[in-house]
Amino acid sequence: MSELEQRLLALGRELDVPEPPDVAARVLADIGVARPPFRRRRLVLALAALVLAALLAVLAVPDARSALLRFLHIGGARIELVDDLPEVAGPAELELVLGKRVSLTEARSEAGFDLLELDEEPDGVFLGDRATVWFLYGAPDAVHLLVSQTPGVRIDEPFVLKKLAAAGTRVDAASVRGSPAYFLSGEPHVVMLLDELGEELPESLRLARDVLVWEERGRTVRLEGDLTLDEALELADSLH
């Protein structure tokens, strides 16, 4: 163990932590009221698993996919599975879609929340609608990776709409630091932003590539790029 590690250990032992209170009686009183952990919980879990299995089964069967319109919600993202994608004229003016170009330092101070960042600094940083902070790696016309963070969006207040081609998109459930996540891969999907009333903003329409989306610390985070699920999870894990 290095000297620095020994100093940290010593510091930890010197911390002024108050005497821990005995909470056992209060915990017991609470669990007496809250009872019953297991059977109900297992039932809920079993039901949740059934719903998920049914959803995945539906996604896997082309006929069922084309017959239904389905929604997933995660953080501020509303995901729709549709038969036909809307037409996208061409590559979007990404800089117009993403918002005002700022420096990383400006984004950190203007964002209003602690940004999750990768070790590598982005090539472009943008402040967009709904206080979204975008990190762009690569160039606007050759994007390697796009990371967006939108804070304070309620679960019932979508701001991003994704339309997935029912026939060609795969939806995998995953987990990022314990938060449920979805990985959308396969054919490019359509993404557009929604305004405060939930109306689509047509000028924000663009095609997106594989994306991992999850909700963490009160924000919706998206990682978009040419990524496998493992690579996306690795990147998500290294955000700090």
Place this chain on the structure above:
Amino acid sequence: MEDRPPTDAALVERARQGDERAFEELVRAHQGIAFRAAHLFTGSAADAEEAVQVGFVKAWGALGRFRPGAEFRPWLLRIVVNEAHNRRRSAQRRESLALRAAFADASGDAVPSPEAATLDREGRQALVDAVNRLDARDRDVLACRYFLELSERETAEVLGVRHGTVKSRTARALQRLRAEVSE
């Protein structure tokens, strides 16, 4: 023959069957480190106490999801630390302030002389300041490893990251800290 106290695994198994007394034993065995963790992450004794109490109640409710054979302590600490984070967020305190508050009155004992005490205090404060200048993820991993003295595996479970991530993040945090304190 000497009666050994039941292990966590045995107590968890009984608690999973609904034995509240077994769970009470788990509470008494782990409330100290749970409070220490919660205090470290909230910087407030009142918030820490609430986080611990709510954390244990949530743990009871979640025992059905506890993986048999897993360790109880990091599993519990993850729940408590999440509660602590929630409380700090709802109080709108910045993360660095939470740690600073926990360190603010750090004091050593058996100090040989006022001069040495000043040096020690300055050295400690410099280290505290350097830790607080790290980003939140690096601070969390150092807090788990050195202030709660958890193993790498326990830290990974508490923070919900991979074991390899704890290793790399710890190495990076130490490197940054070393650069800061040697300046």
